[in-house]
Amino acid sequence: MFDKFREECAVMGVYGHPEAANMVYLGLYALQHRGQESSGIVSSDGKILISHRQMGLVADVFKEDVIKRLEGPSAIGHNRYSTTGQSHLRNAQPFVVEYSQGPIAIAHNGNLVNAQVLREELETSGSIFQSTSDTEVIIHLIATSKESSLMGRVVEALSRVRGAYSLLFITLDRMIAARDPMGFRPLVLGKFKAGKNRDGFVVASETCALDLIEADYVREVEPGEIITFGPKGMESLRPFPAAPHAKCIFEYIYFSRPDSNLYGRSVYQVRKELGRQLARENGVPADLVTPVPDSGVPAAIGYAEESGLPLEFGLIRNHYVGRTFIEPQQSIRHFGVKIKLNAQRAVLQGKRVVVVDDSIVRGTTSRKIVRMLRDAGAKEVHMRISSPPTISPCYYGIDTPTRSELIASSSSVEEIRKFVDADSLAYLSHDGMYVFVKGKTEGFCDACFSGNYPVHFEDEGHTRQLHLFDALQQR
Ligand code: 5GP
Ligand code: SF4
Ligand code: MG
Numbered sequence: 001m002f003d004k005f006r007e008e009c010a011v012m013g014v015y016g017h018p019e020a021a022n023m024v025y026l027g028l029y030a031l032q033h034r035g036q037e038s039s040g041i042v043s044s045d046g047k048i049l050i051s052h053r054q055m056g057l058v059a060d061v062f063k064e065d066v067i068k069r070l071e072g073p074s075a076i077g078h079n080r081y082s083t084t085g086q087s088h089l090r091n092a093q094p095f096v097v098e099y100s101q102g103p104i105a106i107a108h109n110g111n112l113v114n115a116q117v118l119r120e121e122l123e124t125s126g127s128i129f130q131s132t133s134d135t136e137v138i139i140h141l142i143a144t145s146k147e148s149s150l151m152g153r154v155v156e157a158l159s160r161v162r163g164a165y166s167l168l169f170i171t172l173d174r175m176i177a178a179r180d181p182m183g184f185r186p187l188v189l190g191k192f193k194a195g196k197n198r199d200g201f202v203v204a205s206e207t208c209a210l211d212l213i214e215a216d217y218v219r220e221v222e223p224g225e226i227i228t229f230g231p232k233g234m235e236s237l238r239p240f241p242a243a244p245h246a247k248c249i250f251e252y253i254y255f256s257r258p259d260s261n262l263y264g265r266s267v268y269q270v271r272k273e274l275g276r277q278l279a280r281e282n283g284v285p286a287d288l289v290t291p292v293p294d295s296g297v298p299a300a301i302g303y304a305e306e307s308g309l310p311l312e313f314g315l316i317r318n319h320y321v322g323r324t325f326i327e328p329q330q331s332i333r334h335f336g337v338k339i340k341l342n343a344q345r346a347v348l349q350g351k352r353v354v355v356v357d358d359s360i361v362r363g364t365t366s367r368k369i370v371r372m373l374r375d376a377g378a379k380e381v382h383m384r385i386s387s388p389p390t391i392s393p394c395y396y397g398i399d400t401p402t403r404s405e406l407i408a409s410s411s412s413v414e415e416i417r418k419f420v421d422a423d424s425l426a427y428l429s430h431d432g433m434y435v436f437v438k439g440k441t442e443g444f445c446d447a448c449f450s451g452n453y454p455v456h457f458e459d460e461g462h463t464r465q466l467h468l469f470d471a472l473q474q475r
Contacts, residue, residue, distance in 0.1 A: 007133075008255070008399045009093075009109040010034035010205045013076040013168040015175040015229035017192060017200035021070035024077040027202070027209035028058045033257060034109075034205060035079035038092035042105040044172050045072030049103045053092040074175050074229075076168040078107035081399065091133045094168075099143040101150065104171050108135040109205055110164030110185045110397040114458040118160060137161065151228065154178070155239045158226070163455055164396035166221070168203060175229040177203040181243035182454060183223025184396040184445060186251055186262055190215040201229050206260040217261060223247075246445035246454035249433065250398055253387045254358045258298050268298050270436045274386040274428060275302025275356060277435040282426035283307055284354060284382045290314035292357040292369060293341070299386035300356035309354065314347045314373065337368040349377035359387045360416065361400065363407035367420045374421075383422040388430050388449040389413065395457045400448055 010031035014020040021043045028039055039061040040053030050070050054061040058079065078093035094107040112118075115134035118141070123129065127140040141157035154169065154176060164184035169176040179187045190202035190210040202215045210217055221227060223245050226237045247263050248255070258268040278299065289309045291300030294317060304311035321340050353373055360366050366383065373381050389408030394400045403409045407416055417425035430449065434441050447453045 007111060007397060008035050008081045009107075009397065010079040010209075011076070011107045011109050011166060011168050011187070011203070012078075012205065012209055013074075013107070013170070013175050013177065013203045015074045015201045017073060020073050020075040020200075021077075022067055023200075023202070023213045024075045025058065025062050025067055026213050027204050028077045028079050030209040030212045030257075031079055031205055032058055034255070035081035037081045038089065039077070039079050040092050040094050040107075041070055041075055041077040042094045042096055042107075042170060043070040043072045043075035044170050046172055049096055049105055049170070049172070051094070051096050051105065053089065053094070055089055055092065074170055076105060076107045076170050076175065078109075088131075091131045093133070093135060094170075095131070095133075095136060095139055097139050097143060102172055104139070104142065104150075104169055106135060106139050107168045108133075108138065109166045109187075110180065111395060112137065112161045112165065113163035113395055113455055114161065115163075117458055138165075138167070150174070150176075151226075151237070154226065155237075159240065162458065166205065173231060175201075175203070176226065177221050177229075178226045179221045179223055181224035181240050182246040182445075184246055184248055186247070186256065187221040188261075189218045189221050189227070191218050192216075199233070201234060203227070206256055206262070208257045208260045211259070220263065244454070245443040246396075247443060248396065248398070249444045249446045250387075250394070250448060252436075253433075254295055255398060265436065271298035271358075271386065272302035272305070273436045274433065275299030275304075276306040277302075277432040278356070278384050278386050278426075278428045279303040279306035281429055281432055282384055284384075284424055284426075286352040286354045286380070286382055288312045288314070288347070288351055289354045289356060290347070290373075292355060293317040296355075296357040296386070299358060303354065303356050303384060303386075307354075312347045314344055314353060314355070314376070314378075315341045315369070316344060317341055337365055337372065341369065341372065343372040343376035343378075345376045348373060350379050351377070352380040352382070353378045354382045354384055355422075356384045356386060358385070359390055360385055360407060360420075361390055362405055363416060363419050370420050370422050380423045382424045383417075383420060383426075385425075385427045388427050388433055389416075390448050392448050392451045392453075394448050395453065396445065396447075396455075398448070 012027035014023045038055045039058045042051045094105040096105040112134045115137045118137045122140045142153045145153040145156045147153045165180045166185040166187035167178040192200040224240050228235045252270045256267045289304040291297040391409045
């Protein structure tokens with residue numbers, strides 16, 4: 001079985017830089033929010049591929065001696081996050097394999113929708129899988145391809161997979177970047193500033209990684225594009241028929257860093273615009289606006305600007321919360337949220353509060369936040385969400401829970417309001433979500449908010465499971 005649609009990831013690659021692995025390390029650091037479970041880098045010194053993969057955060061995985069060992073002018077890296085039981089080192093990327101023409105490594109962000117079908121086919125004809133990750137399918141397709149050139153093999157392999165992929169490969173003398181024809185997951189191209197480090201290229205999930213290493217943003221890797229970086233420079237190929245684009249809207253709403261430039265727009269500015277629209281659609285008499293930090297901050301700024309209400313930080317976030325902590329005794333209420341957020345009485349006492357967040361998933365955190373605001377003296381709590389209700393899971397590489405766990409899949413807004421115990425609750429409208437492109441919805445995926453999936457999930461077992469969830473919803 002695969003670790004299906006339960007992965008969030010970052011990819012980062014550098015070609016033609018004397019300290020490639022070091023640059024990739026810094027890029028992965030900037031992309032830590034996209035995956036916190038494992039991290040890995042594979043570099044090429046021209047003779048061999050050198051690999052280091054480990055469970056943990058980027059800062060813990062790569063120490064000075066490890067980076068020193070990752071020699072050579074090209075390197076790719078990966079951060080991975082998964083919440084299922086399949087959180088093993090063997091699923092950590094980049095994957096490295098040896099095939100008839102030498103070693104190759106791969107790093108993948110996204111999820112394939114036909115990986116199970118392809119895996120069964122490959123196993124029947126003798127391929128032996130080492131992981132439960134869908135990404136390994138791509139490597140086996142490349143290794144078993146009858147094409148002679150590397151590019152031929154990559155094109156053939158990618159023509160067989162469906163779904164979401166933003167990919168990086170390296171071989172001894174090349175780096176390849178590829179993005180699926182619908183462009184679900186982001187991928188950007190950058191270049192080191194002229195004269196500084198020869199003609200080095202960078203490819204990364206988000207532009208915030210380029211900023212850190214002082215590379216210039218060139219453009220997006222286009223949906224359906226395959227770029228090869230080699231001794232002769234950069235070459236772009238578009239071997240597949242054009243498809244309607246389905247760029248992930250949720251990257252704007254929650255997932256990308258606000259300081260990234262995504263699909264040609266500032267994430268921060270888009271989030272502010274969503275907050276403004278939220279205020280236009282769902283204004284309410286109140287004394288102040290407060291964000292749920294960090295993800296709700298830009299939308300709350302927009303909401304406050306539009307509504308003319310003061311913005312206050314009624315919730316303060318502890319930025320040093322790690323992934324593990326000692327479970328408290330039952331007697332400490334709401335501990336899980338309290339360790340991360342604290343409500344300030346000095347700001348909230350006696351106030352009518354609009355609390356702005358980007359989304360509600362299960363509703364359990366939101367419920368605790370409302371309680372914390374009330375406990376700190378808020379007189380009224382009006383929850384405002386800068387996206388429409390999250391009603392469906394993502395199959396394209398964002399770790400949303402199953403349909404049955406999404407509170408909005410089976411509850412009305414009024415039922416959710418009761419559950420989170422707010423005085424009022426309102427979400428951004430579906431049309432309002434597209435305010436930043438003047439209502440033009442083409443080119444985006446919004447399946448988790450609309451249930452309209454641009455590519456259907458083809459794997460037998462899971463399709464059946466999803467039908468079961470749907471059947472349960474009918475009751
Ligand atoms: P809930 O009330 O549904 O338990 O939690 C809502 C919070 O979850 C919001 O603050 C939102 O920013 C956050 N959130 C939304 N989507 C995701 C996601 O995909 N992963 C994680 N870890 N948090 C998310
Ligand atoms: Fe993004 Fe939602 Fe589409 Fe997944 S389903 S790619 S999270 S918009
Ligand atoms: Mg949040």
